[in-house]
Amino acid sequence: MKQIRVLSQAVADQIAAGEVAERPSAVVKELVENAMDAGADRITVEIQKGGVDCIRVADNGSGIPEDQVETAFLRHATSKLVEIDDLYRISTMGFRGEALASICAVAQVEMITKTADAEEGICLELNHGVPSRRDKLACSNGTTVLVKNLFANVPARMKFLKKDSTEAGYVYDLLSRIALSRPDIAFTYICDGKEMFATSGDGKLESVILKIYGLDHAKGVLPVDYTEDNIQICGVIGKPELARGNRTRQTLFVNGRYVKNHVIAKVAEEAFRNSIMVGRFPFFVLQLNLPKELVDVNVHPAKTEVKFANEKQIYDVAYHAIRNALYTATEPKKDETTKIPQRNTSKTNSGNHGGYGSAFKQDRVDPVAVRSYLENTIPKAEEKNEEGLPKTTYVFRDVEETKPVTAEEVLDALLEQEEQKSTTAEQMTFPQVKEETTNETHIRVIGQVFDTYILCQQGETMLLIDQHAAHERLRFESLREAYLKKEHFSQMLLTPIVLSLEYQEKQTVMEHLDYFSKFGFVIEDFGGNGILLQGAPISGDEGVLRDLVLELAEALQMQMKHPIADFEEYALDMISCKYAIKANHKLTLTEMQDLVQRACALEDGGVKTCPHGRPLRVEFSKIEIEKLFKRRV
Ligand code: ADP
Ligand code: MG
Numbered sequence: 339m340k341q342i343r344v345l346s347q348a349v350a351d352q353i354a355a356g357e358v359a360e361r362p363s364a365v366v367k368e369l370v371e372n373a374m375d376a377g378a379d380r381i382t383v384e385i386q387k388g389g390v391d392c393i394r395v396a397d398n399g400s401g402i403p404e405d406q407v408e409t410a411f412l413r414h415a416t417s418k419l420v421e422i423d424d425l426y427r428i429s430t431m432g433f434r435g436e437a438l439a440s441i442c443a444v445a446q447v448e449m450i451t452k453t454a455d456a457e458e459g460i461c462l463e464l465n466h467g468v469p470s471r472r473d474k475l476a477c478s479n480g481t482t483v484l485v486k487n488l489f490a491n492v493p494a495r496m497k498f499l500k501k502d503s504t505e506a507g508y509v510y511d512l513l514s515r516i517a518l519s520r521p522d523i524a525f526t527y528i529c530d531g532k533e534m535f536a537t538s539g540d541g542k543l544e545s546v547i548l549k550i551y552g553l554d555h556a557k558g559v560l561p562v563d564y565t566e567d568n569i570q571i572c573g574v575i576g577k578p579e580l581a582r583g584n585r586t587r588q589t590l591f592v593n594g595r596y597v598k599n600h601v602i603a604k605v606a607e608e609a610f611r612n613s614i615m616v617g618r619f620p621f622f623v624l625q626l627n628l629p630k631e632l633v634d635v636n637v638h639p640a641k642t643e644v645k646f647a648n649e650k651q652i653y654d655v656a657y658h659a660i661r662n663a664l665y666t667a668t669e670p671k672k673d674e675t676t677k678i679p680q681r682n683t684s685k686t687n688s689g690n691h692g693g694y695g696s697a698f699k700q701d702r703v704d705p706v707a708v709r710s711y712l713e714n715t716i717p718k719a720e721e722k723n724e725e726g727l728p729k730t731t732y733v734f735r736d737v738e739e740t741k742p743v744t745a746e747e748v749l750d751a752l753l754e755q756e757e758q759k760s761t762t763a764e765q766m767t768f769p770q771v772k773e774e775t776t777n778e779t780h781i782r783v784i785g786q787v788f789d790t791y792i793l794c795q796q797g798e799t800m801l802l803i804d805q806h807a808a809h810e811r812l813r814f815e816s817l818r819e820a821y822l823k824k825e826h827f828s829q830m831l832l833t834p835i836v837l838s839l840e841y842q843e844k845q846t847v848m849e850h851l852d853y854f855s856k857f858g859f860v861i862e863d864f865g866g867n868g869i870l871l872q873g874a875p876i877s878g879d880e881g882v883l884r885d886l887v888l889e890l891a892e893a894l895q896m897q898m899k900h901p902i903a904d905f906e907e908y909a910l911d912m913i914s915c916k917y918a919i920k921a922n923h924k925l926t927l928t929e930m931q932d933l934v935q936r937a938c939a940l941e942d943g944g945v946k947t948c949p950h951g952r953p954l955r956v957e958f959s960k961i962e963i964e965k966l967f968k969r970r971v
Pocket of ligand 1: 368372373376397399400401402410411416417436437438439481
């Protein structure tokens, strides 16, 4: 039998240290929280090689009095926790008096500190917890902690660390969220000598968002500020266009502390239910402030999960807060759009009863009402298809296409109506195609229905072809052919586009440049978090290309975690989908004829569906139609 032994102090310390100093980002978290507790308003964090070689956190806070510097490194030494009841406060960040001791156990640490009233500062060096040098020196007020060779004495823990760039990414993620929680503190993050971001400390959340997420985010957020029953929720929520395919851009602080909580994420998603596609998640940075008895924070300083005593109440307040923010922002627009059906019905529809559905009872098609009708009736792609494909966003583009009607569109529709009023009825019939043919295989295009389907006749059959599905399939086939033949299919952009990404996104793109170039992207590093896009597999405006790069990066990230077999096809499909003609898009007769001819050639070759498995066309025989009209029984 094995002997029961008491662990040596050194081993016990290393085990305890593992709880607090689990990885470089955890060390940074403790040091930055100490700096914040010390009242600093300028904090600089610098790391090298993912934080394993070196972590340096410098602050301009209170500093530590000369006679207490050594004490700070003792286990359970703290200036913050006085009574056990204090454990339930979460006003200070760390409070177990363990961080410095734990970090010391697994690294070499050097601290330089000076209080405002001291003449000189103190520099203390510790080698795995044991003080090895102490000097006086001239320095500015505040504290700088240098952590070197993290885990060099604990190889077992070292093995659990990820690549340097991944560890650096965790630090980036952590610091960016801390910076978002404290716009009044100027944070600078430097990684391997490169400045990753620097916030100004001007107290404005929007300024921090600008520095971390870029201009589109700073411009695309709506303020949230709402209080009910002692529960306050404030911050910003992103407009629908900032939504992304994962939740990494959702940040919540409860009483000042960054936490993860499903309730608030759910609320935000629910509040955006009809304006964001399924599978996309809204951007937000929210602060929830509430009496401490309403939250149940796990007191372990490294944990970020939080539970609420009364979830339903929090849910309701948060829902109101977010809906209020959205409503305030969209109110004037809503007014314009809700008037449309009434105006239309009173002008052109006197014999009919109003409402959206009535558009189809008229002999004239009202484009606005059709659009509204489509918004409510176009089947959502998720209900139908894409077996085996992970639920990412790109398959739901039909939903994305049905945007709310804008003021300009209303105006267009009204003008169109005026025009129609003064013209004769036969202009509303479908375009007359001169050449009549009896050829059974010839497909005659009759016209476009709902700007989405192409109506055709082929012999004794009536066909409806889905323009998006058909075009997407065609595009997919040609991209795939080029890809398989290893042909280069990128198109150089006239003006290269600079995309500013998030740290993690840029890492993914840079790590998979070979993939991106295989799929026709010509990308270069643009420094900082920027990339320069010089070529792309498809033409499109900046927004389309930006989305495509990000979606592909997201897909690659997913692929690393949960690989799918046909990733190439999946990616090609994503590209073709972005490029394809959308639903609700008017086509000319020539465009329709061209599309139909090529799509039907594909069908003859056996391809009957779009890459997601939706049918390219549906057919009605003459007999079926005759039965509908009771000409035949
Ligand atoms: P805790 O933060 O839980 O008190 P730590 O081990 O992190 O425990 O720190 C021990 C003590 O050292 C703190 O209570 C604080 O008094 C002092 N201290 C640590 N870092 C700083 C800093 N950056 N500025 C001023 N004082 C600090
Ligand atoms: Mg601490």
